[in-house]
Amino acid sequence: MSKKECIAMLLAGGQGSRLRELTKKNAKPAVSFGGKFRIIDFPLSNCANSGIDTVGVLTQYRPYLLHAYIGNGAAWDLDEPGSGVTTLSPYATQEGMREFAGTADAIYQNLDFIKMHDPETVLILSGDQLYRMDYGKMLAAHKAHNAGLTIAVMPVPWEDASRFGILLKDDDDRVVRFDEKPEKPESNLASMGIYIFDAKLLIDELEADAIDPHSSHDFGGDIIPKLLAEEKPVYVYEFQDFWRDVGTVASYHETSMDLLGDDPKFDLYSDEFPIMSNVSTRPPHYLGPDAVVDDCLIDNGARIFGTVRHSIISTDSYVGERAIVEDSVLLPGAVVKDGAHVARAILGERAVVEENVKFGSVDTTKDTALAGDDVVIGRGE
Amino acid sequence: MKNKAIGLITANYKTSVPCALSKRRPMAGLPFAGRYRLIDFPLSNMVNAGIRTVGLIVPQNYRSLLDHVGTGRDWMLDRKNGGLFILPGTVYGGAHEGFRFLLRDIIDNKALLIRDSADYVVLSGSNVIVNLDLAAAIEAHEASGNSATIICHRATAINDDVYGLKVEGDRVVSLTRGVKYGDLESIDYCIFNRDDLIDVIENFAQADYMALEEAMFKAEQAYQIGYYEFEGYAAGIYDAKSYYDRTMDIRRPEVYTALFNPDRTIFTKAHDAPPAKYFKGSVVRDSLVSAGCRISGTVRGSALGRGVVVEPGAVVTNSIVMQSCVIESGARIENAIIDRYNLVPSGTELRGTPDDILIKEKAEYV
Numbered sequence: 001m002s003k004k005e006c007i008a009m010l011l012a013g014g015q016g017s018r019l020r021e022l023t024k025k026n027a028k029p030a031v032s033f034g035g036k037f038r039i040i041d042f043p044l045s046n047c048a049n050s051g052i053d054t055v056g057v058l059t060q061y062r063p064y065l066l067h068a069y070i071g072n073g074a075a076w077d078l079d080e081p082g083s084g085v086t087t088l089s090p091y092a093t094q095e096g097m098r099e100f101a102g103t104a105d106a107i108y109q110n111l112d113f114i115k116m117h118d119p120e121t122v123l124i125l126s127g128d129q130l131y132r133m134d135y136g137k138m139l140a141a142h143k144a145h146n147a148g149l150t151i152a153v154m155p156v157p158w159e160d161a162s163r164f165g166i167l168l169k170d171d172d173d174r175v176v177r178f179d180e181k182p183e184k185p186e187s188n189l190a191s192m193g194i195y196i197f198d199a200k201l202l203i204d205e206l207e208a209d210a211i212d213p214h215s216s217h218d219f220g221g222d223i224i225p226k227l228l229a230e231e232k233p234v235y236v237y238e239f240q241d242f243w244r245d246v247g248t249v250a251s252y253h254e255t256s257m258d259l260l261g262d263d264p265k266f267d268l269y270s271d272e273f274p275i276m277s278n279v280s281t282r283p284p285h286y287l288g289p290d291a292v293v294d295d296c297l298i299d300n301g302a303r304i305f306g307t308v309r310h311s312i313i314s315t316d317s318y319v320g321e322r323a324i325v326e327d328s329v330l331l332p333g334a335v336v337k338d339g340a341h342v343a344r345a346i347l348g349e350r351a352v353v354e355e356n357v358k359f360g361s362v363d364t365t366k367d368t369a370l371a372g373d374d375v376v377i378g379r380g381e
Numbered sequence: 382m383k384n385k386a387i388g389l390i391t392a393n394y395k396t397s398v399p400c401a402l403s404k405r406r407p408m409a410g411l412p413f414a415g416r417y418r419l420i421d422f423p424l425s426n427m428v429n430a431g432i433r434t435v436g437l438i439v440p441q442n443y444r445s446l447l448d449h450v451g452t453g454r455d456w457m458l459d460r461k462n463g464g465l466f467i468l469p470g471t472v473y474g475g476a477h478e479g480f481r482f483l484l485r486d487i488i489d490n491k492a493l494l495i496r497d498s499a500d501y502v503v504l505s506g507s508n509v510i511v512n513l514d515l516a517a518a519i520e521a522h523e524a525s526g527n528s529a530t531i532i533c534h535r536a537t538a539i540n541d542d543v544y545g546l547k548v549e550g551d552r553v554v555s556l557t558r559g560v561k562y563g564d565l566e567s568i569d570y571c572i573f574n575r576d577d578l579i580d581v582i583e584n585f586a587q588a589d590y591m592a593l594e595e596a597m598f599k600a601e602q603a604y605q606i607g608y609y610e611f612e613g614y615a616a617g618i619y620d621a622k623s624y625y626d627r628t629m630d631i632r633r634p635e636v637y638t639a640l641f642n643p644d645r646t647i648f649t650k651a652h653d654a655p656p657a658k659y660f661k662g663s664v665v666r667d668s669l670v671s672a673g674c675r676i677s678g679t680v681r682g683s684a685l686g687r688g689v690v691v692e693p694g695a696v697v698t699n700s701i702v703m704q705s706c707v708i709e710s711g712a713r714i715e716n717a718i719i720d721r722y723n724l725v726p727s728g729t730e731l732r733g734t735p736d737d738i739l740i741k742e743k744a745e746y747v
Contacts, residue, residue: 034655034656035655035656036655036656036672037655074454075651262660262661268655268656268658269655269658269673269675274653275653275655276653277653279651280646281416281455281646281647281648281649281651282641283414283415283416283417283631283637283640283641283647283669284414284415284416284669284670284671284672284684284685285657285669285670286631286632286637286668286669286670287665287666287667287668287670288666288667289666289667290666291665291666291667293659293663293665294659294661294662294663295659295660295661296658296659297655297656297657297658297659298656298657298659298670299656299657299672300416300656300671300672301641303634303637312656313656314656316643
């Protein structure tokens with residue numbers, strides 16, 4: 001097999017419990033987003049658009065839909081022989097079988113995959129983030145610094161900084177300190193959970209970490225602090241564009257709303273850096289004789305007979321006559337029947353709101369209303 | 382694996398009325414319903430019936446058609462066993478209107494028929510918009526013991542562009558051009574026993590330009606030809622008027638559901654267009670809108686193809702706007718078909734009438 005400059009390892013195995021009902025039956029990276037995409041489309045498209053043709057996707061929690069969606073990777077042009085997408089799940093050996101115990105352990109258990117491709121560098125990605133990034137630029141910075149590890153960072157508002165892993169750097173972008181969720185942050189550069197490792201360093205560190213009884217086998221908690229303690233060359237790569245973690249119901253809703261408006265923070269319409277997806281073929285959507293649509297995204301196969309304001313209507317969703325949908329996200333196949341009113345809500349795939357039923361509230365002090373996949377919301381619920 | 386049936390689609394015939402939409406592309410490659418092309422219907426009907434070997438007879442101007450079908454991957458026809466076969470069509474078929482299945486086109490591509498061991502061959506044209514349970518029709522043909530079965534429906538209007546069936550009992554005795562209301566009208570899908578079809582083309586190997594059905598009826602051996610009546614939505618596209626009407630039909634819920642039945646997907650070339658975006662102030666009623674559109678203006682009673690931009694203050698009424706057109710601020714379009722890649726500048730009016738639809742030809746890709 002030919003030697004690769006860089007391969008990607010995409011961490012897609014977490015349960016994503018903070019998305020509550022949305023990940024009850026489905027892994028977080030396979031959750032629908034933006035009307036027709038699934039969350040994993042964003043990192044996979046970034047890989048394809050950055051010329052990274054080999055991606056290992058580490059799966060563990062409820063992987064069936066995720067595996068089916070990834071398929072052979074053809075939807076992202078990641079299906080060439082000897083490269084492309086490979087799904088990597090926990091497996092059995094002569095010593096038995098064990099699950100992935102942490103982000104670092106998940107990669108450790110798949111070191112054979114990395115060794116088989118024998119790359120110079122390994123890009124480690126998360127499967128729950130929305131952003132558009134040319135990893136080639138980060139790789140160039142990594143090489144220019146002759147770094148062992150490069151961590152992608154972005155400035156966050158100071159008041160939010162204590163929710164993130166915060167990095168302090170010197171004038172040469174070299175990391176001098178890493179504080180996980182500091183109470184009094186001394187910097188506002190937050191780790192995005194995107195790493196480029198020198199492959200040899202990664203292999204050595206993971207093999208050492210695997211036999212360390214005190215390690216929790218986590219990149220942020222164990223591997224990065226150890227590299228810094230050993231004064232290994234760790235650098236930051238500063239990213240300035242739009243980036244969001246969509247791992248909670250609130251951030252999922254807020255990030256969805258960020259796609260709307262006259263000048264959205266995230267441009268879905270870029271021709272040069274397209275977001276690719278593995279969607280089924282559905283016809284154009286239909287807006288009925290009395291439909292009202294105002295500041296929305298509406299995908300193929302949807303049928304709208306009522307009013308939709310400031311919302312995202314995904315593939316094959318339905319909004320009945322006299323129904324109102326506002327500040328909401330309807331996932332694929334969701335149905336809002338005649339006269340129903342849905343406000344600041346997320347309706348899971350094929351979820352149904354029955355006729356004349358009210359679901360959610362425009363009151364922004366209340367939590368976003370959420371109905372899981374296939375849930376039927378009737379009267380009194 | 383032995384296939385029960387293989388398919389053969391003719392996409393190289395011209396229709397009776399010359400039409401600006403098909404000046405630079407075969408009818409089979411005509412964009413339809415926002416994201417499809419006419420060829421998607423026969424291809425999808427065949428693969429939805431389990432057919433995995435399909436020959437596509439193409440005309441001389443096949444560029445856009447082949448750009449669309451590619452290796453057949455989007456119809457599951459990119460395969461080791463079987464798959465999509467692009468076959469050369471006669472010039473004669475493209476120069477003379479009215480053919481559905483020209484004997485010479487089948488003779489020239491006999492290899493497809495003799496290299497397979499399937500029992501049946503499904504022939505289809507590419508002008509009829511239908512979502513058909515072809516598997517059920519093949520079963521009915523199998524049970525009938527006939528040599529061929531012509532799939533038909535009851536004509537809903539006078540139409541000179543189609544073929545009517547004259548039947549006696551459950552047998553077809555002749556095919557004639559033109560139908561009136563209530564006649565049995567062919568929808569251009571026929572099922573043949575492969576052996577009988579090979580027999581016919583061998584017996585008529587010298588006949589140059591004869592229609593297949595003519596040969597069937599003329600043959601010394603009396604072939605038994607039956608018919609299978611289809612009761613769902615089926616309607617052909619032969620000119621700009623029927624193209625316009627068929628597109629507008631899809632706004633009717635029963636037609637939308639019949640054609641785009643999720644159990645039998647109409648497949649088409651995959652595109653990654655994001656959802657359509659409606660800006661504040663847009664007014665869109667009774668319209669079909671494809672992914673990738675960005676709409677700020679007013680759209681009524683219309684169908685928009687992929688990636689169409691309707692700027693603020695632009696008004697599109699009772700019209701079809703195909704892929705990638707830009708309707709600039711203040712432009713007005715009514716009773717028109719705007720072919721792909723057109724930019725309609727600010728202040729322009731393009732107006733036809735319900736009886737005389739205005740056609741703006743395809744612009745050069747920029």
